[in-house]
Amino acid sequence: MPTSGTRRSTAAALAGLTLVITAACGSTGGERTTSAPRADVLAVKIDNVAAARPPTGLEKADIVYVEQVEAGLSRILAAYSSTLPPVVGPVRSARETDLELLRQFDEPTLAYSGAQSALQPSIEAAPLDALPPSKAPDAYFRSGDRAAPHNLYVRPGKVPHASPGVNAAEDIGFRFAAPPPGGTPVNERTVSYPSARFTFTWASDRDQWLVSMDRTPARTASGGRLGAATVVLQDVDVQPSRFRDRGGNTSPFSATVGSGTAVVLRDGKSYDVAWERKTAESATGFTTEDGEPMTFATGQLWIVLVPDDAEPAGDR
Known part of the structure; x- marks a missing residue:
């Protein structure tokens, strides 16, 4: 089996070649392309409480995963491959949920505190570079601010x-293309x-869903608004894990x-999908009500893991 260094060197060498995407037309997000260079993903676990905001470098991520952690708070797992910003953070500790999410990628690097x-x-046994x-x-530093x-x-x-310029979302089968027919107009x-x-609010002048956190507009470190081209609200089963934080709070999985x-x-619409x-090694596939692959708008993708017993919030 090739080492991580050999794999990264090969990916970097192939990055300049023309991509031949053979599986894209039938991709649902659960199929990987087989003829293209693989993404060499850097995943960073990012703090997301009020004292940690605004984040640095989050706007450059290919995929932003949002997950629930102890005490009902949230943290972010950001996946980078197409672009690497100079600084990312603030960096915090890993969770069991991260390990399962990252098995979709090919030996990603996980930066965490x-x-x-x-x-x-479990981290040491996972197929990733911790x-x-x-x-x-x-590679790390403490800010004085x-x-x-x-x-x-x-x-x-x-x-x-290595950053081969391959989008991490495309690498695991997400297809960026025109929207499927139908959809329900929604503003928020x-x-x-x-x-x-x-809260995700549609801004037609920017073709983005502007992000607000805890009723406050979410901003980048430079003062711009955080926004996503596509947002996926994925209903998942959230259960207590066997792990606890230093305060004794049980970590959810x-x-x-x-x-x-x-x-x-x-594009200002919502689609029920x-x-x-199927397995931890598989990527996640999304299909429309007609059984067709869901397509995504070009740009940053946010995936929010929503407890399946949460009360639904109405569209506006």
């Missing part, structure tokens, strides 16, 4: 990671966790292997 000691064996500060001290633990950042340029959609709230329903927001991921 640490993890519960009970989870560490990269906490202890393994790459030159905010208090710890919300001030740890990573410099992707100092991470042993809200998702609530016990202690966190996300969001199951992303299986099947269920989702809502896709794109089904999702399926």
